[in-house]
Every structure is written in structure tokens, then in C-alpha cells.
Amino acid sequence: MENPKTYTIVVVGATVVGKSTLISAMENYLKWPKLEDAAKHLNKLEIRIPVQFTVTRKTGQSQVVSAGFADDKIQKNENFNNSGESVTQKPKVHLFKYGNDTVRIIDTPGLADTRGTDQDEINLKLIQKMAKNQEQIHGICIFIKSNDSKLTPQFEMTVRQLLSVFPKSALNNVFFFFTHCVGTYFGIGDVMNPLKELQKKYEESHGSTFSLEWNKMHCVDSESFRYLVCRKQNVEYSTRSEADFYYAWDKSAEEISTFFEIVKTIQPIPANKIEASRKLAKWTDAMKMKKPFIKPGQKAAYDHALECLKFMTKRHTLVLNKPELKTNIEFLSKNEFCEAIDEFLNVAEDGGLTLQKCKELVKILEDE
The missing domain is CATH 3.40.50.300 (P-loop containing nucleotide triphosphate hydrolases)
Incomplete structure (x- = not known):
């Protein structure tokens, strides 16, 4: 039994x-x-x-x-x-x-x-x-x-x-x-x-x-x-x-x-994935708000990291404001996402902590 x-x-x-x-x-x-x-x-x-x-x-x-x-x-x-x-x-x-x-x-x-x-x-x-x-x-x-x-x-x-x-x-x-x-x-x-x-x-x-x-x-x-x-x-x-x-x-x-x-x-849906999807959507919005404050030397890395972040948010969440997640990226692996985040973290003066947290959330959501 x-x-x-x-x-x-x-x-x-x-x-x-x-x-x-x-x-x-x-x-x-x-x-x-x-x-x-x-x-x-x-x-x-x-x-x-x-x-x-x-x-x-x-x-x-x-x-x-x-x-x-x-x-x-x-x-x-x-x-x-x-x-x-x-x-x-x-x-x-x-x-x-x-x-x-x-x-x-x-x-x-x-x-x-x-x-x-x-x-x-x-x-x-x-x-x-x-x-x-x-x-x-x-x-x-x-x-x-x-x-x-x-x-x-x-x-x-x-x-x-x-x-x-x-x-x-x-x-x-x-x-x-x-x-x-x-x-x-x-x-x-x-x-x-x-x-x-x-x-x-x-x-x-x-x-x-x-x-x-x-x-x-x-x-x-x-x-x-x-x-x-x-x-x-x-x-x-x-x-x-x-x-x-x-x-x-x-x-x-x-x-x-x-x-x-x-x-x-x-x-079943694990609790950690429910919470991870909520936080990922929230922190993606927070990163978009930082765009006006990014310095010129960090802009390319920031833009790429944000595009990757939008892709992962679109992949894993059911957020209401879907048009705001539009991106030209068609495919992105977990490793490629982490590399893009790390690239920005190497030059970031602002937003680094948020992106580091997003990286951990994506790892949870990508885990089968």
C-alpha cells in the first residue's frame, strides 16, 4: 500500500x-x-x-x-x-x-x-x-x-x-x-x-x-x-x-x-516556482525603471541583460503587461542568460543586486 x-x-x-x-x-x-x-x-x-x-x-x-x-x-x-x-x-x-x-x-x-x-x-x-x-x-x-x-x-x-x-x-x-x-x-x-x-x-x-x-x-x-x-x-x-x-x-x-x-x-506546482515567477516579474519591472540612470559605458551590457531578462520573464510568467516584455531574442539557454547577467554585473554600479537575484530566480524556474 x-x-x-x-x-x-x-x-x-x-x-x-x-x-x-x-x-x-x-x-x-x-x-x-x-x-x-x-x-x-x-x-x-x-x-x-x-x-x-x-x-x-x-x-x-x-x-x-x-x-x-x-x-x-x-x-x-x-x-x-x-x-x-x-x-x-x-x-x-x-x-x-x-x-x-x-x-x-x-x-x-x-x-x-x-x-x-x-x-x-x-x-x-x-x-x-x-x-x-x-x-x-x-x-x-x-x-x-x-x-x-x-x-x-x-x-x-x-x-x-x-x-x-x-x-x-x-x-x-x-x-x-x-x-x-x-x-x-x-x-x-x-x-x-x-x-x-x-x-x-x-x-x-x-x-x-x-x-x-x-x-x-x-x-x-x-x-x-x-x-x-x-x-x-x-x-x-x-x-x-x-x-x-x-x-x-x-x-x-x-x-x-x-x-x-x-x-x-x-x-504539482512547487511553492518556490510560484514565488520565483512573482518576484521575477516584479524585479524585471524594477530593472526597466533603472534605464535612465545607466551610465554610457554600461549601456550596451545593460540593454543586453534587460533583453535577456524580458525573454526569461516572458518564458516563465503569466504577467498581464505582456507587450512590455517584447524582445527580439528568439531562444536563450539558462547558461546564456547567466552569462549576459554576469557581463553587466562586471561593470554595474547600480542594479547589480537586483539582477543577481533575478539570475537565481531563473535557475529555479528553469529547473525541471
């Missing part, structure tokens, strides 16, 4: 897409692959993250259903007061078992928050800090509603902002989870075409892109989980037939299990 392992999954996406509810549902899907088994154990239903939603009875009356609010500390991390604001206020780790292994699901604040770009920037920094503190990350799960017929410029920027936290190699660890799939009979729905357009744009801007192969896309739904939450509280939940809930639970459980089996085979 293999030693138990831990798999870390980061869950990201726009606000109100259903991330937090699905995380609670996910644990139950793994625990009970069939709804009929879960229905026999309502008192053991796992609600990791507080849920709150409105149900409409056949009479037309509405009722707010809440669950999982026993812990005041948990309540402080959730916000159900404003539609469009992220429900999750800061990243939070949730641990649960998958066979003999442990799954670490990190729920993050949603982007495209109605409080504006300033709040998005705060949320992005929280996600960045969280990622830096992980030993390694196996999967980056981007949640999207399956019935979205188009992806707005705001959503595109959301994806770009999220992925800019990680090195370019992390594109292989990107998964897409399509939520609210019971309405599309667990097909991907209208969102596929705009997602292909985004994939193409990413290839054009970064020279690499995320995969949309079957093993990187998963259709899920949490409505059957809500159904059991209501059933436990003797609340009528009649949006669909009971057969639909059984179907949705079984399909979602199957998708979640398939996802984790795939995650077990994938190369």
Missing part, C-alpha cells in the same frame, strides 16, 4: 458562481457516491462552509434556508448580505479524506466583485499570499457557470489576473469546473465557444495556453446537495423532480471522483 498523500487544490472564479457551496457538496459526493446513501445519513451531512439560499414553494412563497452557521469564526469569513460581493472573504483551507489520501481544498474570494477593482486587487493579493504559503499546488480549478453564453471582458481579466499569480508551467494544472449543469444534462453548455476564444487569445498573448481537453473540464451541480439540506430541515424543495436530484448527485459524484484521480497523476 502506498503512503498517504496530500493533494492541494485552489478553487477560484468570479463571485456568486457557486464555489463555496460546491466545496461542501464535494465532500459529500466523495463520501456517498449515490444520493440514496447520503439520504440515509442526513445527520452526518457535511457542511464545511455555511450555505444560505432561497427556495420557492409550489404555493409561490419563498423561504431562506441556512445551514452550517454553528461556528462564529466561520460566519465571519462568509458574507451573505450582498449579491455580487464575494461570499468568501478570505482564503480558507478545508481538509477531507479521499480514500487513504487527504485533499486540501482552498476556497478563495471571488473576483469581479461588485465593490470594484480595488476589492478585486485586495482579493488577488490574498490569493497570491495563500499560494506562496503552500508547499505545492496540484490543481487550479476555475469555476464558470455552464449556461453563460458569453464571457465578459471582466471575466477574461479575472482569469488573467488569477493565472498571473502562478508561473507559466501552471497552465498544465488548470481545470475548468462548469457549475449549474443539471440544466444542461451535464453538458458544458453555451460557455464553451467563448472559452475557446479565450484559450486562443491566451495562446496569442503568452505563446502558451490552458487545455480544454476532456480531462481538464468537469461538469458539476450542487442543487442535489441543497435538496438534502432542505430535506434535513423538512423544507419543501420542489424546483425539480426527485429523479433529477438523484441523477445530478450521481453525475456530480462521478465527475469529482474522476477529477481527483486525474489530479493524482499530475505534476
Whole structure:
């Protein structure tokens, strides 16, 4: 028997897409692959993250259903007061078992928050800090509603902002989870075409892109989980037939299990590469700012070193300001990069320390 392992999954996406509810549902899907088994154990239903939603009875009356609010500390991390604001206020780790292994699901604040770009920037920094503190990350799960017929410029920027936290190699660890799939009979729905357009744009801007192969896309739904939450509280939940809930639970459980089996085979993203890509992008910007202060005798060495630095930053990061990294260099080995940096370091009076650090970062990122 293999030693138990831990798999870390980061869950990201726009606000109100259903991330937090699905995380609670996910644990139950793994625990009970069939709804009929879960229905026999309502008192053991796992609600990791507080849920709150409105149900409409056949009479037309509405009722707010809440669950999982026993812990005041948990309540402080959730916000159900404003539609469009992220429900999750800061990243939070949730641990649960998958066979003999442990799954670490990190729920993050949603982007495209109605409080504006300033709040998005705060949320992005929280996600960045969280990622830096992980030993390694196996999967980056981007949640999207399956019935979205188009992806707005705001959503595109959301994806770009999220992925800019990680090195370019992390594109292989990107998964897409399509939520609210019971309405599309667990097909991907209208969102596929705009997602292909985004994939193409990413290839054009970064020279690499995320995969949309079957093993990187998963259709899920949490409505059957809500159904059991209501059933436990003797609340009528009649949006669909009971057969639909059984179907949705079984399909979602199957998708979640398939996802984790795939995650077990994938190369994780090491924490040192996440931090190295962030610092490399930051220090490349710092070196560009030094150009007006470089002395004439150092200019040729500086220009060449900066071109090499831009090439490596473009190769290894997913920075947003890609046009600023334009360079005529088409290929550069790690040794050639180090030689260019050393050439400038031999004559540098300013910027040498930053470039020395950049050289060490590139060594980390180039290491297979």
C-alpha cells in the first residue's frame, strides 16, 4: 500500500458562481457516491462552509434556508448580505479524506466583485499570499457557470489576473469546473465557444495556453446537495423532480471522483516556482525603471541583460503587461542568460543586486 498523500487544490472564479457551496457538496459526493446513501445519513451531512439560499414553494412563497452557521469564526469569513460581493472573504483551507489520501481544498474570494477593482486587487493579493504559503499546488480549478453564453471582458481579466499569480508551467494544472449543469444534462453548455476564444487569445498573448481537453473540464451541480439540506430541515424543495436530484448527485459524484484521480497523476506546482515567477516579474519591472540612470559605458551590457531578462520573464510568467516584455531574442539557454547577467554585473554600479537575484530566480524556474 502506498503512503498517504496530500493533494492541494485552489478553487477560484468570479463571485456568486457557486464555489463555496460546491466545496461542501464535494465532500459529500466523495463520501456517498449515490444520493440514496447520503439520504440515509442526513445527520452526518457535511457542511464545511455555511450555505444560505432561497427556495420557492409550489404555493409561490419563498423561504431562506441556512445551514452550517454553528461556528462564529466561520460566519465571519462568509458574507451573505450582498449579491455580487464575494461570499468568501478570505482564503480558507478545508481538509477531507479521499480514500487513504487527504485533499486540501482552498476556497478563495471571488473576483469581479461588485465593490470594484480595488476589492478585486485586495482579493488577488490574498490569493497570491495563500499560494506562496503552500508547499505545492496540484490543481487550479476555475469555476464558470455552464449556461453563460458569453464571457465578459471582466471575466477574461479575472482569469488573467488569477493565472498571473502562478508561473507559466501552471497552465498544465488548470481545470475548468462548469457549475449549474443539471440544466444542461451535464453538458458544458453555451460557455464553451467563448472559452475557446479565450484559450486562443491566451495562446496569442503568452505563446502558451490552458487545455480544454476532456480531462481538464468537469461538469458539476450542487442543487442535489441543497435538496438534502432542505430535506434535513423538512423544507419543501420542489424546483425539480426527485429523479433529477438523484441523477445530478450521481453525475456530480462521478465527475469529482474522476477529477481527483486525474489530479493524482499530475505534476504539482512547487511553492518556490510560484514565488520565483512573482518576484521575477516584479524585479524585471524594477530593472526597466533603472534605464535612465545607466551610465554610457554600461549601456550596451545593460540593454543586453534587460533583453535577456524580458525573454526569461516572458518564458516563465503569466504577467498581464505582456507587450512590455517584447524582445527580439528568439531562444536563450539558462547558461546564456547567466552569462549576459554576469557581463553587466562586471561593470554595474547600480542594479547589480537586483539582477543577481533575478539570475537565481531563473535557475529555479528553469529547473525541471
